[in-house]
Amino acid sequence: MVFNLLLLLSLITAKDQFVMRVIDFGNQPVEGVYVRQGDGFWHSDKDGIIHIGRDKLTPNDTLYFSHLSYRPEKYLFHDLKFTMDTATIYLEDELIALKEVVVSEVFDAKKYMKEVIRKIPENYSDPFDDNLVFDTELLYKKIGEENTEQLIDYKGIIQLNQEEKDLYIAKKPEREYVSDELKQNVFFMKPYDFLNIIPIQKHDVVRYYKSYSYDNFEHINYKGRQSLKIYYQDKKRNGYLIIDEATQAILYVSYSVEATGLWTVGTMKKRGVVTTGIRKYHVEAEYVQNKLGKYIFDSGRENVDSYSKWKKNSVSNTYDVYLKRRSDSIQLPVNKKVKIKEIF
Known part of the structure; x- marks a missing residue:
C-alpha cells in the first residue's frame, strides 16, 4: 500500500514537470548548466538533469543555456523534442585547441604565473x-x-x-x-x-x-x-x-x-x-x-x-x-x- 502511494506521487510529480537532460557531444552529462527564462532559472544536476515545473513555461518562451566550459545556446521551448517525457540538449565545448602554434622558447609556468598574479x-x-x-x-x-x-x-x-x-x-x-x-x-x-x-x-x-x-x-x-x-x-x-x-x-x-x-x-x-x-x-x-x-x-x-x-x-x-x-x-x-x- 505504501509502495503504491509513493509510486502514484512520483508519477504525479513527473507529470507536473518538464525534464531536460544536458549532454556534450560525447554523450556525457553536463553538471552545473545554468538555464534562464525570464526571471526563472534552474541548474542541471550531476546527471545533467533539469526539472522545470509545467506552470513555469509557455510554448513561445525562449530558454537560455550557459556553462563555464560550453558555448551558450538558446532554444524556443516549442522547438524542443521530448522523448519519453525528456528533452535532450547538446552543448558544444567552448575550449578549442589551437593546433598550429609555434613555441619559440621554453615556457616557464611559475615565472608566467608570477606575472599573472602581479597584474x-x-x-x-x-x-x-x-x-x-x-x-x-x-x-x-x-x-x-x-x-x-x-x-x-x-x-x-x-x-x-x-x-x-x-x-x-x-x-x-x-x-x-x-x-x-x-x-x-x-x-x-x-x-x-x-x-x-x-x-x-x-x-x-x-x-x-x-x-x-x-x-x-x-x-x-x-x-x-x-x-x-x-x-x-x-x-x-x-x-x-x-x-x-x-x-x-x-x-x-x-x-x-x-x-x-x-x-x-x-x-x-x-x-x-x-x-x-x-x-x-x-x-x-x-x-x-x-x-x-x-x-x-x-x-x-x-x-x-x-x-x-x-x-x-x-x-x-x-x-x-x-x-x-x-x-x-x-x-x-x-x-x-x-x-x-x-x-x-
Whole structure:
C-alpha cells in the first residue's frame, strides 16, 4: 500500500514537470548548466538533469543555456523534442585547441604565473565594490546510512553589499527551507561560505602558486579569446587555469581537492572533542570584463563533501552552491539585509 502511494506521487510529480537532460557531444552529462527564462532559472544536476515545473513555461518562451566550459545556446521551448517525457540538449565545448602554434622558447609556468598574479590589481575590480546580484541555488545536506536530510535548500536571488568593513546580504527567495537541525550540523565553521569563490585572490592557486607544479599547457581559443590553459597539481590538489594571452588575466579556474584530512579540531558542548575533515572539494569560477575593462566574477560553483566525528558518533554533510551574476540591477528591501555570517 505504501509502495503504491509513493509510486502514484512520483508519477504525479513527473507529470507536473518538464525534464531536460544536458549532454556534450560525447554523450556525457553536463553538471552545473545554468538555464534562464525570464526571471526563472534552474541548474542541471550531476546527471545533467533539469526539472522545470509545467506552470513555469509557455510554448513561445525562449530558454537560455550557459556553462563555464560550453558555448551558450538558446532554444524556443516549442522547438524542443521530448522523448519519453525528456528533452535532450547538446552543448558544444567552448575550449578549442589551437593546433598550429609555434613555441619559440621554453615556457616557464611559475615565472608566467608570477606575472599573472602581479597584474591582478590592474586587471580586476574590487570584487565587492559594486552591488552583486546573483541567481543562487544552495543545498546543504546531512547524509545518513539510511536517508538524506535537507538542512538548507535555497533557490532565489542574493544581493551582496559592501558597507565599510562589513558585507551585508539581502535575499529574495523563490524557495527557502532551513531545518531546525541546522545548528546541530554546523561544526565550528559554516561550510556554506560561498564568498571565497568570488575574489580571484582567494583561490589556492593564486595564494600559493609557488607550491604547485605546472605539468602541461596548451594554446586554446576560449570564448573568442586566444588563451593559455595551464594544468597544475600538488599531492592532493589538481586543476587548471585559462588565462587570456593578451591581458594575462585569469578567465577561468577549476580545481579539486581529494581527502584533505582534518579541517578543524575543537570541543563542543555535550560532544567533547570533535574532528572535521574534507573528503572532496571542488570549485569552478569564471571572470568576465565589465564596461570599464576590469574583470569581475560572473559565475561559479562550489561542492564540499565533509565528515565530522566525536566519541562514537559520526556524520557526513554535503554542500553545493551555484552562482550566476545577473546583468539587471535589482534593489532588494533594506530591511531584509543582514550580515553575511547571518545568512542562514
